[in-house]
Amino acid sequence: MAKRVTIQDLAKELNTTTSTISRALRNHHSISTAMKKRVLELAKIRNYQVNSMAANLRSGKSMTIGVVVPHINRDFFANVISGIEGVAKTEGYSVVICQTNDKIDKERDCISTFLKTRVDGVLISVGLETDCFEHLEQVKKMNVPLIFFDRVQESSNSMTIVNDDIEGAFQAVSHLLDEGYKRIALFSGPDHINIYRNRKQGYLNALEKRGIEIDEKLITSNNLSYEAGVESVKRTMKLKNPPDAIFAAGDYVALGALNWLKKNNYRIPEDIGVVGYSNEKFTNYISPSLTSVDQHSMEMGRYAAKTFFDLIKSDNKDIVLNSLSINPKLIIRESSKRKTI
Numbered sequence: 404m405a406k407r408v409t410i411q412d413l414a415k416e417l418n419t420t421t422s423t424i425s426r427a428l429r430n431h432h433s434i435s436t437a438m439k440k441r442v443l444e445l446a447k448i449r450n451y452q453v454n455s456m457a458a459n460l461r462s463g464k465s466m467t468i469g470v471v472v473p474h475i476n477r478d479f480f481a482n483v484i485s486g487i488e489g490v491a492k493t494e495g496y497s498v499v500i501c502q503t504n505d506k507i508d509k510e511r512d513c514i515s516t517f518l519k520t521r522v523d524g525v526l527i528s529v530g531l532e533t534d535c536f537e538h539l540e541q542v543k544k545m546n547v548p549l550i551f552f553d554r555v556q557e558s559s560n561s562m563t564i565v566n567d568d569i570e571g572a573f574q575a576v577s578h579l580l581d582e583g584y585k586r587i588a589l590f591s592g593p594d595h596i597n598i599y600r601n602r603k604q605g606y607l608n609a610l611e612k613r614g615i616e617i618d619e620k621l622i623t624s625n626n627l628s629y630e631a632g633v634e635s636v637k638r639t640m641k642l643k644n645p646p647d648a649i650f651a652a653g654d655y656v657a658l659g660a661l662n663w664l665k666k667n668n669y670r671i672p673e674d675i676g677v678v679g680y681s682n683e684k685f686t687n688y689i690s691p692s693l694t695s696v697d698q699h700s701m702e703m704g705r706y707a708a709k710t711f712f713d714l715i716k717s718d719n720k721d722i723v724l725n726s727l728s729i730n731p732k733l734i735i736r737e738s739s740k741r742k743t744i
Contacts, residue, residue, distance in 0.1 A: 408449045416449075417441060467497045468711060469517035471527040473505045473554070477655075478683045479700045480528070483552060486704020487526060494712055496523070505530035505626075511538045524548040524711045529556065531626060534595050548714050552707045553698075554596050555726075562714070563726040564707045568598045571696040571731035572605025575650050575678045578694070578733055580613055582741055584648035584676050588621040590635045590660065591652040599624070602652045602680065621646055625656070632659020640667075647675055648739070654679035654686055654695055661693065661738060676739040691737035699729050 410428075414421045419438075427434045427442035434442075445451075468491055472480040488498045499522065501513035510530050517525055518541065525542050528551070536556050542549045543561070552564040579587050589606045592599035603622070610617060620642055625631045632651065636659070639646060651657035657679030661671060669675050671691050679686060682697035706727055 408451045410451075413442065413445055413449065413451060416445060465521045465523055466495060467499050467520075467522050468708070469513070469520075469522035469525045470498055470500050471503060471510060471513045471517075471525065471529075472500065473503050473528060473530045475500065475502045477681070478685075479553075479681045479698060482700035483528075483704035483707070486701040486706075487708040488704075490705050490708035490712070503530045505532055507532040507534075514538045514542060518542065518545060518547065522547065523715065524550065526550045526552060526707050526711065528553040529596070530554075531593060531596060548711055550707055550710055550714075552703055554598055557597055562710050564703055564710065565597070565726060565728055566698045566703070566731050567728045568601035568731070569605040569608065571680065571698070571733070572602040572650070572652070573609045574605075574731070574733040575680070575694075575696055576606050576609035577612075578735060579648045579650065579676055579678060579739060580609065580615075582672070582676060582739060584739075585615070586618070586621065586644065586646045587648045587650055588623070588639050588646035589650050589652070590623050590625065590627075590632060590656050592627050593624055599627075599652050606650055627651075627653035627656045629655045629659040632656035632661075633663045636660035636663050640664075649675065649677050651677070651679050654681045654683040654693065657693060657695070658685070658689070661689070661691075672737065672739050672741045676741065678739050682734055686734075686736065694736045694739040695734055697732045697734050699731065703729055 410421050410424050414424045423434060423438065424442055427439045428446065430439065468487065470484060470487055472484065474480055484500060491498050501516065503509040503513060507530060510533055514525065525547060539549060539556060549561045550564065551561055555563040555565060576587055589603060591603050594600045607617060621639065623635045623639065625635055632655065635656065636649065649657070649660050651660060657677055661677045664671060664675060671677060677693065679693050679695040682695040686693040686695045
């Protein structure tokens with residue numbers, strides 16, 4: 404492998420100093436036009452690449468944003484990242500992405516790595532295991548802007564970009580009730596995570612508004628994997644009075660439930676309706692297609708990035724940040740649409 408050409412190599416070949424080479428490359432007024440020309444010509448011939456990391460560190464900025472997500476392979480988080488990258492690019496920033504797989508140890512490692520590499524800001528959606536936030540407090544102690552999106556630390560004096568999850572769940576359950584379903588099960592995530600607590604509240608609000616008694620046997624708090632969906636629906640359908648519809652707080656758990664129901668000869672939506680949350684790409688292509696709540700993930704990413712840049716450009720470094728809530732939209736598909744009984 405060929406050795407990478409350094410600024411020292413250029414200085415040696417031109418019999419000058421590294422500071423002269425550096426200034427010439429930056430078009431500094433103290434360097435003559437003739438020397439600048441010689442340096443630039445040699446740099447081109449030797450294929451010299453500027454060490455942007457070193458230059459950024461000298462300026463006190465890394466020109467990078469660290470983004471922490473639970474899963475990169477989910478459409479929701481991929482779209483959020485795309486939204487962040489689009490805004491960052493227009494500002495001349497790069498985005499570094501770290502995946503936690505919902506594990507708090509990995510989340511701590513991500514934050515530690517970002518702080519060591521001196522990112523200019525951290526944008527994070529916390530993992531399912533995250534129930535303490537000392538590692539995130541360290542970000543603020545180092546005066547690095549910290550912005551939460553989707554899954555947030557609600558007690559933090561940091562900006563949060565969220566969906567109105569109570570409203571999204573309320574829309575989903577109200578739709579099932581409008582379609583004639585009467586016993587609606589909830590497959591949710593752990594209550595210490597804001598979005599699942601709020602989606603559960605929206606579920607409860609919709610039932611209470613229609614005067615329907617809450618049956619705790621129909622509520623399951625679990626992780627939101629495909630496998631959890633299978634286990635939850637198997638348990639729930641064994642009840643003496645099983646549900647006639649399922650509202651799942653995530654599309655993957657809804658997919659697990661839907662596939663188990665199909666394999667066990669339940670007709671969807673005639674026998675049982677299924678609604679998910681996040682509007683993952685697959686929801687429109689499976690059979691039956693899955694009704695789901697769209698969280699406007701690309702928009703969430705753009706808002707998170709714009710908030711970061713607004714913050715670092717602000718003269719008021721002690722600005723008190725608030726929460727921005729995005730209105731979700733229910734996308735009705737085959738898995739829940741039937742004639743009212």
